Structure formats: structure tokens, C-alpha cells
Amino acid sequence: MSSIAHDHAPGYGHDDHAHHPSGITRWLTTTNHKDIGTMYLWFSFTMFMVGGTMAMIIRAELFQPGLQVVQPEFFNSMTTLHGLIMVFGAIMPAAVGFANWQIPMMIGAPDMAFARMNNWSFWLLPPAAILLITSLFVPGGAAAAGWTLYPPLTIQAGMGMDLTIFAVHILGASSIMGSINIITTILNLRAPGMTLMKMPLFCWTWLITAYLLIAVMPVLAGAVTMLLTDRHFGTSFFNAAGGGDPVLFQHVFWFFGHPEVYIIILPAFGIISQIIPTFARKPLFGYASMVYATAGIAILSFIVWAHHMFTTGLPTAGLLFFMYATMLIAVPTGVKVFNWLATMWRGSMTFETPMLFAVGFLFLFTLGGFTGLVCAIMPVDVQIQDTYYIVAHFHYVMVAGSLFAFFGGAYYWIPKWSGTMYDEKLGKVHFWSSMISFNVTFFPMHFLGLAGMPRRIPDYAQQFADWNMIASIGAFWFGATQLLFLYSMVQCARGKGEKAPAKPWDGADTLEWTLPSPAPYHTFETPPVVT
Amino acid sequence: MHPDPTSAADGAARLRAANRRTALVLLTIALVFFVGIIATKFMGGPTTGIGVVGSAVLLYLVVAIGRNLRGRQ
Numbered sequence: 113m114s115s116i117a118h119d120h121a122p123g124y125g126h127d128d129h130a131h132h133p134s135g136i137t138r139w140l141t142t143t144n145h146k147d148i149g150t151m152y153l154w155f156s157f158t159m160f161m162v163g164g165t166m167a168m169i170i171r172a173e174l175f176q177p178g179l180q181v182v183q184p185e186f187f188n189s190m191t192t193l194h195g196l197i198m199v200f201g202a203i204m205p206a207a208v209g210f211a212n213w214q215i216p217m218m219i220g221a222p223d224m225a226f227a228r229m230n231n232w233s234f235w236l237l238p239p240a241a242i243l244l245i246t247s248l249f250v251p252g253g254a255a256a257a258g259w260t261l262y263p264p265l266t267i268q269a270g271m272g273m274d275l276t277i278f279a280v281h282i283l284g285a286s287s288i289m290g291s292i293n294i295i296t297t298i299l300n301l302r303a304p305g306m307t308l309m310k311m312p313l314f315c316w317t318w319l320i321t322a323y324l325l326i327a328v329m330p331v332l333a334g335a336v337t338m339l340l341t342d343r344h345f346g347t348s349f350f351n352a353a354g355g356g357d358p359v360l361f362q363h364v365f366w367f368f369g370h371p372e373v374y375i376i377i378l379p380a381f382g383i384i385s386q387i388i389p390t391f392a393r394k395p396l397f398g399y400a401s402m403v404y405a406t407a408g409i410a411i412l413s414f415i416v417w418a419h420h421m422f423t424t425g426l427p428t429a430g431l432l433f434f435m436y437a438t439m440l441i442a443v444p445t446g447v448k449v450f451n452w453l454a455t456m457w458r459g460s461m462t463f464e465t466p467m468l469f470a471v472g473f474l475f476l477f478t479l480g481g482f483t484g485l486v487c488a489i490m491p492v493d494v495q496i497q498d499t500y501y502i503v504a505h506f507h508y509v510m511v512a513g514s515l516f517a518f519f520g521g522a523y524y525w526i527p528k529w530s531g532t533m534y535d536e537k538l539g540k541v542h543f544w545s546s547m548i549s550f551n552v553t554f555f556p557m558h559f560l561g562l563a564g565m566p567r568r569i570p571d572y573a574q575q576f577a578d579w580n581m582i583a584s585i586g587a588f589w590f591g592a593t594q595l596l597f598l599y600s601m602v603q604c605a606r607g608k609g610e611k612a613p614a615k616p617w618d619g620a621d622t623l624e625w626t627l628p629s630p631a632p633y634h635t636f637e638t639p640p641v642v643t
Numbered sequence: 644m645h646p647d648p649t650s651a652a653d654g655a656a657r658l659r660a661a662n663r664r665t666a667l668v669l670l671t672i673a674l675v676f677f678v679g680i681i682a683t684k685f686m687g688g689p690t691t692g693i694g695v696v697g698s699a700v701l702l703y704l705v706v707a708i709g710r711n712l713r714g715r716q
Contacts, residue, residue, distance in 0.1 A: 225662045288673050296665045299711065300658060307715050323707070326669050327700050330677035338681060349684050364680060367697075407708060414700050 132633065140235075143227035144633060145212045148234050150529070152209030153522070155237055157598070159201030162245065164591050166194040171553075171587040173570050174580050187570035188256035189272075193244060195259025196276070199376070200283045201241050203510065206518050207379035208233075208290050211318050213529060215294060217624035217631060218312045220303025220640040225296035229289050236286040243279040247272035258568060260365055263350040263358045267342050274343070277336045284329040291322035291329075298322075303623075305642035309403070312622045313396060316403050317382030320410045324371045324378075327414075332368040335361060359424050366417035374413045376510060377477075378406060380517030381448060384470050386622065387524050388452050391467035392459025393619040398451040405444035405451075412441045422493045431490050438488035442481070449478055464617075465539030469520030472547050473513060480508025483558070498568075501561025507554045519546070519597060527612030530604040531630030538600050545593040552586030672703065 132138055132147075142148060169190050173181045182190070212230065216223055224230045247254040252270020255261065261280075266273055298319045302311070311319075338349040339361070348354025350361040389396045396402065418426055418434040426434070452474055461467070483505040487493050496502060519542070527533050556579040565576045572580065603609055612629040623642070627635055 226666065288670075292666045292669045292673075295669060296662050299665055300661050308711060309715075323704060326673050327676060327703075330673045330675075331680050334677050334680035337677075338684060360684070364684075407704070411701055411704055414697050 141231070143223070143231050145216050145223045145227070145230065146529075146631065146633065148224075148230050149209045149212030149214075151234050152205045152212055152237075155234070155241075156202050156204075156206035156209055157601075159197050159205070159241060160594070162241075163194050163197035163202055164594065166190045166197070167587060168591055170194065171584040174572070175584040176581060177572055177574055177577055179571055182570065184570045185253060185256060188258075188568065189248060189254040191568050192255050192258055193248070196244060196255075196280075197241070198510070199259065199372070200280070201237070201244070203376050203514050203518075204283075204287065205237060207318075207321070207376070207514075208287075210314075210379060210383065210518070210521055210525075211290075211294055214525065214624065215297060215315055215318060216301070217528075217627065217635055218315055218622050219298060219301065219306050220623050220636045220642065221297055221301035222634065222637045222639075224293050225301055226289075226293050230293050233286045233289040233293065236282050236289075240279040240282040240286070243275045243282070247275040247279075250275065260362075260369065261336065261339065262365070263339065263342070263361050264352065266339055267351055274340070277340050280336050281333055284333045287325050287329045291325040294318055294322040295326070303636065303639040303642050306623075309400065310642060312382075313385035313399065313402055313406075314379070314382035317378045317385070317406050320406050321375050321378045324375050324410050324413065328368040328371045328375070331364060332372075335364040335368065338364075359421070362421050362424060363417070366420045367414075369420065370417045371410070371413040373506075373509070374409055376514050378409070380473070380514040381406065383517045383521035383524070384452065384473055387466045387470040387520050388455050390524070390617045390619040390621075391464060391470070392456045392461050394455055394459045395621075396451065397454035397457075398447070401447055402451055405447040408444035409441060412437065412444070416441065419488055419490075419493070422490050423497045435488055435490045439485060442485055445481055449474065449481075464523075465534070465536060465543055466520045466524035468540065468543040469516050469523065472543060473516040473520065476508055476512030476516065476547075476550070480505060480513060483508065496561055498566055499561035500557040500565045500567055503567050504554050504557035504561060507557070511554070512550055516546070519543075522597075522601065524617070525624075526601065526604045527616045528624055528627070528629050528631055530607065531612050532604045532607050533610040533612045533616060534600050534604050535609060538596055542593060542596040542600065545596070546590060549586050549589035549593055553583050553590050554586075556580075556583045556586075 132144065133141060139147065139151060142151075169182060170187065173179070173187055212224065215221070244254075250271045252272055254272040255266065255269060255276040257265035257269060257273075261276070298311070298315055302308075308316075338347070341347040342349055342351045342354075342356065346354075348356035350356045350358050352358055385396055385402060416434055416438045418430060419438045422431060422434075463471070483501070487496065487502065487505055523534055523539055560576055560579050560583075563576065565572055565580075614628050615625040616629070617625075623640065624631065626640070
């Protein structure tokens with residue numbers, strides 16, 4: 113990367129003590145991107161624990177055949193809320209948290225373009241989360257039709273479904289506001305000399321992700337609005353009894369839903385693209401091709417939605433188109449994986465915790481991508497649709513993909529955020545325990561799916577018992593392991609540990625590492641000059 | 644040497660105006676998608692509707708990224 117000069121150093125030390133309200137008022141009224149980033153990250157971790165608890169309930173029920181722990185209706189609510197909370201409450205806010213903290217510091221901006229709207233974007237999240245969780249306690253229970261909210265079940269469901277629709281609307285509004293903020297910040301607030309093609313790849317992946325969000329979140333909002341009017345205002349968009357078409361909902365939902373997968377994974381790609389060059393002590397291989405591959409993935413994500421619907425009776429031409437279009441995504445994704453490997457090739461690599469998570473991500477995400485390619489083959493997908501093979505596939509992409517990247521990113525940037533180094537030994541234990549328990553949980557699900565075990569069922573045939581028991585043990589292990597991460601981050605937040613230097617990673621070369629650690633409350637009020 | 648405060652204020656005002664303009668364009672896109680997806684269901688022809696929306700997305704991305712890349716050069 114090009115060398116960077118800036119003029120912040122004199123006088124920046126005392127900005128740590130910049131005037132701002134203290135206590136709860138600070139967090140309610142803050143317009144500071146770092147405060148808001150912190151709130152996003154803690155919120156997402158809280159929701160990760162809530163969604164994780166629901167996963168534990170699911171795995172406890174599936175520990176052995178028969179109904180032991182919960183009733184089938186509640187089990188269905190758990191699978192639905194687990195999906196909604198993990199996608200909208202944990203993973204997406206975590207990505208926005210990283211964006212809030214890092215984008216202004218990486219492009220040399222003083223803050224986000226719309227600081228007050230940034231505060232509002234965050235504070236919409238807790239009410240939405242409360243709506244989702246309290247839907248468990250209303251008559252009829254929470255939504256139980258799966259996170260995809262397919263009619264006709266969602267048209268017939270009770271009041272919990274209305275709360276879910278309202279929550280999705282609020283979450284969508286929050287995401288759109290966040291995206292507008294991120295795009296405007298990147299396009300208008302870059303420091304002099306920070307051209308688009310000099311931006312760190314994390315900013316590029318977020319720029320493209322934000323465009324995706326602007327395009328598809330309104331589509332989801334439209335879909336659930338139509339669902340709402342079908343439920344309460346006598347329309348028949350998706351209600352077959354009134355001449356509507358339930359399959360139409362699937363088209364609209366997946367027009368949102370597939371780009372959503374890339375909304376979740378692209379920021380993770382960005383984080384990995386920062387970590388690997390740092391610990392390989394080499395510039396990122398093929399920077400421009402990484403940017404174009406990211407854009408290529410985003411564009412292709414709009415033309416593959418019906419691969420989620422191969423069994424709905426699409427015409428043959430449609431099946432073939434969506435099958436080949438889906439396979440095409442392997443090309444830009446392959447470019448990225450190749451470039452990450454090429455960056456590591458003959459690099460002077462060390463394996464601190466962020467790099468371990470990055471390498472773990474590479475290995476497991478590639479595996480998840482490969483099973484995605486298997487699912488893309490239409491005749492195969494007809495066999496494995498709605499089986500545990502699909503559950504295994506998307507958890508390899510979502511958990512080992514996004515979540516591992518976010519863990520890596522948290523370890524990578526926590527010295528900058530908190531001014532304290534994390535406990536390296538604990539971090540490595542966290543990684544290896546997560547890596548092993550993740551595979552113990554989800555790898556057997558491939559076998560279960562191939563053997564024909566359907567997803568979203570609380571009970572199953574005897575022949576699936578052994579692998580389910582192993583998967584449940586792995587899930588409890590994986591869940592407990594995350595307490596190590598919590599402990600590690602809390603210790604850093606409390607300043608318990610070795611003091612972090614301004615640049616703890618000698619291979620790091622982006623703008624945030626030119627700031628002291630912890631990063632001052634206000635940074636780059638005078639824009640740095642990037643050469 | 645101190646920067647001219649008037650031109651600094653002008654610069655800040657121009658930046659705010661540019662931010663508002665960018666946000667307005669993006670918000671409009673979001674609204675078009677929201678209203679558009681419901682309107683196409685009213686008008687029928689879901690395949691056409693989705694095709695048009697999909698093409699619009701692709702075209703928009705190409706134009707937006709292209710314009711920015713050119714502008715920065």
C-alpha cells in the first residue's frame with residue numbers, strides 16, 4: 113500500500129478526554145462512530161447469545177429421538193427465531209459495528225456522514241429485538257414458519273407473526289439508514305489522496321454490501337407488507353384462497369434472501385482481506401481483481417434466487433438458468449480464495465489468533481462454498497432440499513464464514529479499540545475449541561442430510577440418532593466456547609492486560625494503525641493526506 | 644498559515660449538501676424498490692416485474708460504480 117502521511121500526532125493524546133456526556137446519556141445520545149460501533153458490537157454479541165440459547169434448545173430436543181424437552185410448536189418457533197435473530201440481530205449488526213468503528217478511521221474521515229442518523233439506526237435495533245423475543249409470549253406464540261416466513265403458514269399464524277413483521281420492518285429501516293450512511297461516508301468523506309482504488313478492501317466490500325442492502329431490504333419490506341395486508345386487510349397477494357400465489361412470496365423473498373447471503377459474507381471477506389496480508393507481511397495479492405470479484409459476486413447474487421426454489425415446479429429453462437448462474441458465482445469466489453492463498457504464499461507468516469481465525473475461515477468457508485456448488489446442481493438439490501445437508505451447508509458459510517471472520521476481526525482490532533492486548537493464549541484456545549466443536553456439530557449434518565433427515569423437525573427416525581447426538585454434543589461445546597471470547601473481550605474493555613502499542617501488528621499498513629491505541633474519541637478532524 | 648475560515652465554512656456547507664444529495668438518491672432507490680415490488684404485484688406479470696427490477700439493479704450498479712471510478716480518475 114502507498115505510504116501515508118498525516119498530521120494528527122501533535123495534540124491528539126488529549127482527545128481521549130474529549131467532552132462527551134457520561135453514563136447512560138452518553139450511549140443514548142452519542143453521535144460518535146466509535147461509541148455507536150461499540151454499541152452495535154455488544155448488541156450483536158448479546159443477540160448471538162440469545163440466538164445461541166435457542167440453538168441449544170433445538171439441539172437439546174434433537175439429542176435423541178422422541179419429544180423430551182419442548183413441544184413441536186415451540187420447537188418451530190425456536191428454529192424460526194434462531195434464524196431471524198442470528199441473521200438480523202447478530203451477524204448483520206456485527207458487520208455494521210465493524211463498519212462504524214473502522215470505515216471512518218480507514219478512509220481518514222472524522223466520523224460518519226450522518227452522525228445523528230447513525231445513532232437512530234442503532235437505537236431502532238433494540239425495540240425490534242424486543243418485539244421478536246416478546247412474540248414468544250403472545251397468544252398463539254412466536255412465528256413458527258421458519259425464518260423465510262413462507263405463506264400460507266404465515267398468513268394463518270397468530271399475533272406473534274404481526275410482531276415479527278413489524279420487527280422486520282424496523283430492522284430493514286435501520287439497515288437502509290446504515291447503508292445510506294456508509295455509502296455517503298465512503299463516497300464523500302475520504303481523505304485527500306484516498307482514491308477508491310487505494311481504499312482498504314474492507315471499505316470496498318462494505319461499499320458494495322451497502323448497495324446490496326439498499327436494493328434488497330426494501331424488497332423484503334415490500335414482501336412482509338404484502339403479507340401483512342393479506343393477513344389483515346383482505347388482499348390476496350399470497351393467499352391462494354383469494355386467488356393469490358404463495359410461490360410468488362418465495363420469489364420475492366429470495367430476491368432479497370440470496371443477496372442477503374452476500375450481505376452477510378462480503379464484510380467478512382473484507383475483514384479477512386485485512387488480516388491475511390498483515391500476518392503474511394505481504395500486500396494483498398491482486399487487489400484490483402479482489403474489488404472486481406466482490407462486485408461480480410454482488411451482481412451475480414441478483415440472478416440466482418430461484419436456486420432456493422428448485423422443487424417448486426419451475427420451467428426447465430428456468431432451472432437450467434438458475435443452476436448455471438449459481439455455479440458461475442464460484443468463479444469470482446474462487447478468485448478471492450486464490451488471492452488469499454497467493455497472499456500467504458511465501459509470506460513471512462505468523463499465526464496469532466486473528467490469523468488463525470482467518471485461516472480457519474478460508475478452510476471452512478471453502479468447504480461450505482463447495483457444498484453450495486453441490487446444492488446448485490438441480491437434480492442433486494431435488495434430493496437434498498430441506499434436509500440437514502442444507503443446514504450443514506449454510507452453517508459452514510454463515511458460522512465458519514461470517515462468524516469466524518468477525519471473531520478474527522475482533523481480535524485484530526481490539527488493541528486499537530480498547531488500547532489493551534487480548535490474551536493470546538486464551539484466543540488460541542478459543543480458536544481451536546471453536547474450530548473442533550464447530551466441525552463436530554455441523555459436519556455430521558452432511559451425513560444426516562444425505563441419509564434423508566428433514567430439517568425443522570423436533571423428532572426423527574431411530575437411524576439418525578447417533579449423528580444427532582454427536583452434533584448436539586458439539587453444539588453445547590461450541591456454545592460454551594464462546595464464553596471464552598466474551599471473557600477475553602470484557603478483559604480488554606476493562607483494560608486488564610498488556611497495553612497495546614499504536615501498531616501491534618508489524619504487517620499492518622492501513623490508516624487506523626497510524627493513530628494511538630486506544631483510538632482517540634475524535635480522529636482525523638483535520639484530514640490526513642494519503643500519498 | 645491559517646486556512647481562510649470563510650472558505651472552510653463554504654467547503655463544509657458544500658460537503659453537507661453533497662452528503663444530502665447522495666442520501667436522497669439512495670433513499671429514492673430504496674423507495675422505488677419498496678413501492679415497485681408491491682406495484683408489480685398489483686399489475687400482475689411477476690416474471691416481468693422481477694426481471695425489470697433485476698435489470699434496474701444491474702444497470703444501477705454498473706452506472707454508479709462506473710461514474711465514481713471515472714470521477715475519481
